[in-house]
Amino acid sequence: MLEPFIYPVSGILKLWHLLLHGVFGMDDSVAWLVSMFCLVLTVRGFLIPFFWVQVKSARIGVSIRPAQAALREEYATRTDRESVLEYQRREKELREEHGHSISAGCVPALIQLPVFLGLYQVLLRMARPEHGLEVAAGTRIGFLNDAEINAFLAARVNGIPLPAYIAMPPETLAGMGTTSGEVRSFILPYLTAAILFTTVNLITSIWRTSQTMDWESGMARGVHKLLIVMTIIVPLMLLSIALTGPLPVAIILYWFANNLWTLVQTLIMYPLVDRRIPLPEGFHDAAREQRERAREALRKRRTIVWDARRRKAVGAAMPWRIPGIRRELRAERAARKEEWLEATAERRALEKERQKVRSEIQRERTEERVAAWQARFRGKKAKSSNPPEEPTASDEPDRGPSAAE
Known part of the structure; x- marks a missing residue:
């Protein structure tokens, strides 16, 4: 399912490695590490416009909420056809006036999620190949071949292999030339920073939600409570997985880079949208x-x-x-x-x-659109089946006496 997104992500990683190692002559291990960070920057940079559209749409939706509530209150007890049509017209005018589109808040999220998953899957498959730390010939991860995967697995940062993890069996770590203590000492600062960035992002999200939340919505209150619970659970879960699970050094470094990007993006984007789209007075x-x-x-x-x-x-x-x-x-x-x-x-x-009443209106509009489409189709068909007639002699213009005469 994620293969269509794994190919472009793996292609970006490969291009960065070729540029850093082949063109600039960077050491192979360092080139793979820097390529991994450049991959995160490239993919997240590509998603900035979609994130901005999503944040902007959400802010506009919040800013027009009081007007929408007043409109619903005005038509709360009116169910006649004229009132329903008038309500739909006024709500549409309100959205158009503020440039709000419901799909504008949903489509960017649908684009970002598979790209995030593709990015994570590429790094996870690279750091934890299915058949051990030595991949067979012919193995591919998107555009990356077996030689490039083996080169990534052999890459080291401060003497620590990228596929190593804290809970890896001691004999495997010994074969890689390191120990669990060395892996832990190297990765703990990055892991702590990644957890800190995640916690700050969650707290920021809770604070912003509390400022603009629709408190009359039970679903909104439930999501708010879930965010509070996640702020406690997620850091502990990340720490537990990193210390006891098969989580390679490469993935923890990815967490560090990705969560740092999210934090910086949040600190820039949200104040910007606050300034561009201020909330209404009161x-x-x-x-x-x-x-x-x-x-x-x-x-x-x-x-x-x-x-x-x-x-x-x-x-x-x-x-x-x-x-x-x-x-x-x-x-x-x-x-x-x-x-x-x-x-x-x-x-x-x-x-x-x-x-x-809304169903009747929608059915009538659908019938009108179908009738208009059928009329256009019949008109095009009639026009194509009746080609223009050839001009007759009487239709030809009088050109006067011929040159022979």
């Missing part, structure tokens, strides 16, 4: 009010839970009160559920009516 005040409402609802739910636990604890101390406590809790749950069902039923009924 946005942060409205976001704080929204956050307080969400927290108040959360506190209310927690109060209900702890009140139920308190009464259950009273029942444990006074068993004769258990039946009454259970009846009270069931009655309160039933009342809350009934209230929720009523609100949900009303909201779903309105949305169902709107969706029905």
Whole structure:
């Protein structure tokens, strides 16, 4: 699946090595190391425009969110055809006014992900070949042949082989001329820096999300909580994999370079987009009010839970009160559920009516487009089946007497 992306990435790595080793005469081991960093810089540099489009689209979406919310509130209870058409027209005008496109935020991510995976797969296959540290003749990784792969595997940095890793068996490390302690001493500074860069990137993402998040969205709050958990888990996971797993020196160096690039890119791109696309006036005040409402609802739910636990604890101390406590809790749950069902039923009924009207409008538009396409097709077909007539004698212009006359 990733082969189409492995070929161009491996080609870039090969070109950098040929340039550094063949043209500039750099030592082969150093050339492979520098080529690996140049590969990261080249691929990440290629992705900068896509990242900028993604960040810009996300910022525009955040900046128009208050206007979209006001528009939805205005048409919340209107389900007639004219209102639905008017809402669609005004929402489209709002997006066009600010230059916002939903696909502009999705397409760059779809492009970046396979390229990232292709970059990682090339370095991983180079540093950890399937058949051991000595690849057979005819083995290829994209555009790289077996001789180039073996040269990469033989490359050393400060005497440490690029395919070595801390948890590698001692006899294998001895055959490579190094030890686990030497690999650990060399790689720990880079590993620590990579984990630090990753942590800073995650914290920055959490902070920015908290400033612009839609607190009324349960999904947005869930993603925010997931980011907080990842900030704790991911650094520990990276450290564990690097110390106990088969993670070569080359991949840790890649982590270092890639996460450093991400950090620098974040520190440059986000302030730039803040300056280019400032948030509307009063946005942060409205976001704080929204956050307080969400927290108040959360506190209310927690109060209900702890009140139920308190009464259950009273029942444990006074068993004769258990039946009454259970009846009270069931009655309160039933009342809350009934209230929720009523609100949900009303909201779903309105949305169902709107969706029905939207479906009718979409069907009519589709039929109009199909009819227009068929009319154009019939017109082209009729034109091609009726070639222009040959001019007759009566149609020829009068040219006067001939030269012979």
